[in-house]
Amino acid sequence: MQYFTERGDSHAEVLAKVRNKYGSGPDVLISNQREVPVKSVWGKITRAKQWEISGAILEKNKVQPKKKDESIDNKLKLLEEMLNRTSPKRSALPDQNGPVTLSRELTPQLKKEVMPISITPPSGEQIRKLEAEVAELKAALKSKGGPDLDLVKERELMSLYEHLVTIGFSSPFAESIAMRTRAQIAPTDYKLRKKVHAKAREILGEHVRTTTTASQRIITLVGPTGAGKTTTLVKMAARLSVSQKRKVELITIDNYRIAATEQLKVYARIMDIPCRVCRNPDELKVAIEQSEAEFIFVDTSGSSPANQEFLARQKTFFEAISAQHDIETHLVIPATTRLQDARLLFDRFELLDYSRIIISKIDESFSFAPIVEVADTWHKPFSMLTNGQDVAKDWLDADRLLISDALLKKWLDETDLIDRN
Secondary structure (H helix, E strand, O other), X not given: OXXXXXXXXXXXXXXXXXXXXXXXXXXXXEEEEEEEEEEOOOOOEEEEEEEEEEXXXXXXXXXXXXXXHHHHHHHHHHHHHHHHHHOOOOOOOOOOOOOOOOOOOOOOOOOOOOOOOXXXXXXHHHHHHHHHHHHHHHHHHHHOOOOOOOOOOOHHHHHHHHHHHHOOOOHHHHHHHHHHHHHOOOHHHOOXXXXXXXXXXXXXXXXXXXXXXXXXXXXXXXXXXXOOHHHHHHHHHHHHHHHOOOOEEEEEOOOOXXXXXXXXXXXXXXXXXXXXXXXXXXXXXXXXXXXXXXXXXXXXXXXXXXXXXXXXXXHHHHHHHHOOOOEEEEEEEEOOOOHHHHHHHHHHHHHHOOOEEEEEOHHHOOOOHHHHHHHHHHOOOEEEEEOOOOOOOOEEEOOHHHHHHHHHHHHHHOOOOOOOO
């Protein structure tokens, strides 16, 4: 595949340049159209603007009959290339702990040598001073609403509570997990992190609901701007159309971003599936009635949760078809969402009757704990988690223990090198 980028003073000029240079046949795929600032000869950005069009050209001479598995792999690889080229570059994470990792197997703790040290027994005065400091610290924690735990005998339960608060859970939620864990293990296990972790993992998992995807013929993704709805939709569609050979169609009602619509058309052509643009509810209703696809994915515009008028306009599209068809609506929320913002998103997007949650961009966040807490409050199940641009690999069906493990893994890995047992 050959990629190209052309610029000019107007959109019409650049489009004409692309057509003259590369043609306008089905092998020419336009993936992005945007206005870009012009740099001076000294490299400084000026107020002037130019139009930029990017895309790719399919190599006709390489198209030949292929084995079934090779064809699937090539389509998925091509989708991944296009997603990587059209997605914004990701900034480095400020958190030194790195992004969340999703794995059913925990990474072994690295072993280091422990240097022998000589220990002088503390004096009676030092012990009394230490006890006074512990009592003072315990009183301070209690005044802040923390759990009533013994900082020595129940240190791992307190450590669990602190970890849950650190990754984004509210203090009451974290305290509930810690105290329920305390009540369900033996007092002799309070100081053993592995024992505390095993029970906390189970209890946290009880707060996670999960469900499936593609349970209805019509599937739509809604959410805030930049949540990754289109990328996620392409992954879901590729899973059914490319991997499972199901009959799939894409429809977009995003009439605000021309470039996004063109990108979706490119993805549809790679997957060899139809893609329609519906500008109003009536067009959507007709498109659904005329479609012969087993599954129809509807892409939507991103919206600020504060813009209720915009959400109300989106709702009119769904109302046009909901009387005759059941709609599976997923709310896509990026893993970087904070607790207060998550509460707002769950509340405002309720207008669109979403029934499932997709957590996106997990690879860009230290934790997605706030989303888990708010989903528990709203009794909403998770359907998928996405963590990259690889169409075939960078997503997972939601699983309660998988989610619980992702949130507790870093805490378990912090276990002291000296055996606590």
